[in-house]
Amino acid sequence: MSLTHDATLRELPTEHGVLRYHEAGDPGAPPLLLLHGSGPGVTGWRNFGANLPLFAEHFRCLVLEFPGFGVSDPTDQHPMVAALPAVGRFLDALGLEQVDVIGNSMGGVVSTRFALAQPDRIRRMVTVGGMGRAIFSPSPGEGLNLLMEFTEAPSRERLIEWLNSMVFDRALVTEQMIEERWAQATEPSTLAAARRMYSRAALEGMAKAASTSPEPPYWAMLHQVRARTLITWGRDDRVSPLDMALVPMRTIPDAELHVLPNCGHWAMIEQKSAWEAAVLAFLTRKD
Incomplete structure (x- = not known):
């Protein structure tokens, strides 16, 4: 199978709209979300x-598109709120009881929350930035x-300024990347979802809600993560x-940290x- 965008794209109808995802690798291989x-x-x-060709040699790779970002169906919820139950619905619909998971930034936070809520369903977890709490640096960054x-x-x-902040090497920010991102980011429903997450009012509201919530923040519960974790x-x-x-x-019981130089x-x-x-x-480690 060719690992192109269109060849790997799948649709999964659910009671809360269509979830779209990309699938690559042997269907009988261990699942990697x-x-x-x-x-x-x-x-x-x-x-x-770009990472699928390598991982698909070892895993059944499933790249979930969260609701509200312009690929899966829109959501009226805050996209972070909608993401967590979407993961459960997705795994249930595919009949997957346990997976390994890789989460980038927001996806790492969602992975962690899922590992806390349903610990038996995550075997090993990899996060890519974004997860945790600022200790020395200003927040938000x-x-x-x-x-x-x-x-x-x-x-x-402003899109170019933001994209440049994402990388160490600005040569990665190509005209093609800018145009593709601009087209999707300004689509009305996708922009509306982004404003529920990242407008000034949304961020201030989240900070206020966190300060008054009786529930502890997820980062204060990391000692309960049972999955072996690579940060x-x-x-x-x-x-x-x-x-x-x-x-x-320091607080996830079985965690390793790998830091990459010259990298945003x-x-x-x-x-x-x-x-x-x-x-x-x-x-793939056997221990």
Whole structure:
């Protein structure tokens, strides 16, 4: 099977709308769920499409497209709220009792929340930036502030500023990437979902809700994660700075931390070979 976008794309009808995903690899191989991050024009394919050829040699790869990002059906909920139950519906519909999971940024937070809520369903977990809590650096970070500015008043220039904050090497931000992201990010329902996440009012509302909630934040519950965990991070991440990794690295009982140099927020893209080697060794290790 050719690992192109169209050849791997699948649809899964659910009671809450159609979930779309990409599938690659032997259907009988161990399942590997890949969960994308957030931001203008993001998709699971854009996060992980280039990594599928390697992982599909070892796993049945399933790249889920979260509701509200322009690929799966829209959602009226906050996209982060909609993402967690979407993972459960997706695995249930495919009859998968347990998976390994890779989550980038928001996808790492969703993976972690799922591992806390349904611990028997995650064997091993890999996160790529984004998960944890800032200890020394300002919060929100530079990349999130640029994302908020774009979300509130979209322009091509603001999109380019945000994309440049995602990488160490700005040569990765090509005209094709800019045009593809601009087209999807400004689609009305996708932009509306982004504003529920990243407008100034949304971020201020989330901070206020967190300060008054009787429930502890997810990062305070990381000691309950049972899955063996690999935390991967770009040393030069300007969206979720490296010090965010300290809390999960210290509190998840069976966690390892792998830091990649000359690398921003997209470790799986910017340091593709090194990141893939570390992740594959972790997921296939026999101990």
